[in-house]
Amino acid sequence: DIQMTQSPSTLSASVGDRVTITCRASQSISSWLAWYQQKPGKAPKLLIYKASSLESGVPSRFSGSGSGTEFTVTISSLQPDDFATYYCQQYVSYPRTFGQGTKVEIK
Amino acid sequence: EVQLVESGGGLIQPGGSLRLSCAASGFTVSSNFMSWVRQAPGRGLEWVSIIYSGGGTYYADSVRGRFTLSRDDSKNTLYLQMNSLRAEDTAVYYCAKDRSLAAVGLNDAFDIWGQGTMLTVSS
Numbered sequence: 001d002i003q004m005t006q007s008p009s010t011l012s013a014s015v016g017d018r019v020t021i022t023c024r025a026s027q028s029i030s031s032w033l034a035w036y037q038q039k040p041g042k043a044p045k046l047l048i049y050k051a052s053s054l055e056s057g058v059p060s061r062f063s064g065s066g067s068g069t070e071f072t073v074t075i076s077s078l079q080p081d082d083f084a085t086y087y088c089q090q091y092v093s094y095p096r097t098f099g100q101g102t103k104v105e106i107k
Numbered sequence: 108e109v110q111l112v113e114s115g116g117g118l119i120q121p122g123g124s125l126r127l128s129c130a131a132s133g134f135t136v137s138s139n140f141m142s143w144v145r146q147a148p149g150r151g152l153e154w155v156s157i158i159y160s161g162g163g164t165y166y167a168d169s170v171r172g173r174f175t176l177s178r179d180d181s182k183n184t185l186y187l188q189m190n191s192l193r194a195e196d197t198a199v200y201y202c203a204k205d206r207s208l209a210a211v212g213l214n215d216a217f218d219i220w221g222q223g224t225m226l227t228v229s230s
Contacts, residue, residue, distance in 0.1 A: 036217075044152065045220075046217060049218075050216075089152070089216070095167045096154040099151070
């Protein structure tokens with residue numbers, strides 16, 4: 001199985017901050033990586049697919065980069081609606097594994 | 108509107124069985140790869156199972172042999188039959204749709220998720 005490791009596990013930031021979350025795969029996944037945002041009691045929401053493609057309707061302050069084994073998602077200017085937990089997921093092979101999540105908290 | 112609605116969760120004793128449903132609207136389930144993903148209380152996301160457009164299925168090791176994913180095309184609905192349930196199966200269960208049509212032939216990210224249904228396995 002491909003292991004996905006996110007860092008940090010928790011991130012404290014203020015509105016307006018630039019925030020970056022990292023996801024590392026235990027082996028190369030090319031660009032077959034997605035990022036999701038999840039708020040308490042809600043289903044995950046797709047933000048980024050194929051490592052850097054922005055899903056329709058997602059604000060342009062979100063961006064993704066990387067390939068192979070190292071990936072990042074960046075929020076260019078953190079907004080109040082962005083405080084949530086973020087997950088990466090590889091979909092190159094089964095099982096389609098997720099990272100453990102990064103909680104973005106208000107500083 | 109493209110939508111997924113899960114149902115069937117509840118409280119079940121260890122060793123018991125339960126069937127979850129996922130009703131789709133706004134698209135055809137048989138035209139997409141469809142998965143179940145679960146989330147234990149306070150934990151992260153765990154992919155559980157997938158059904159391909161041709162009806163083939165694949166399972167996570169943790170549920171293989173106990174869970175069965177099927178589809179009723181006439182009802183545009185997925186079913187997850189869960190047998191020999193364990194306490195560690197306690198979770199919110201989501202169904203989710205791949206972005207791309209199955210005809211593309213590639214795995215994709217999950218662009219549509221249901222609201223989830225809670226399964227609690229406890230005596």
